[in-house]
Amino acid sequence: MYIVAIxxxxxxxxxxxxxxxxxxAxxxxxFLGALPISLFVYAVGGRKRRVPSTTVPDQVADQRNAADPETD
Known part of the structure; x- marks a missing residue:
């Protein structure tokens, strides 16, 4: 993706x-460089913005398990 912008x-x-x-110059x-490149990177990088992050629930689950070791 970035090779096109470069x-x-x-x-x-x-x-x-x-x-x-x-x-x-x-x-x-x-107008032909900065604006189109920023729009392109924003549009192509949209997939990363839409995918929900799964690391936060995993961290919460790890904290619960660490707080009470008898649940295992």
Missing amino acids: GWAYVILMMAITASSVGK LAIVI
Whole structure:
């Protein structure tokens, strides 16, 4: 997933380097680079945000077992 973002950043960086002025280069980096890459990473990383974490219930269960060893 990140290889696509890295490749896109490289292409945009090359476009910004060949721009005729600093203002155009900054506009290219912001509007064609930073915004689309952040949107892409947010959209593709959505699966990780939607999957519930199972470590918290496991930690609670471990604490209950550690508090009362006679339950086993």
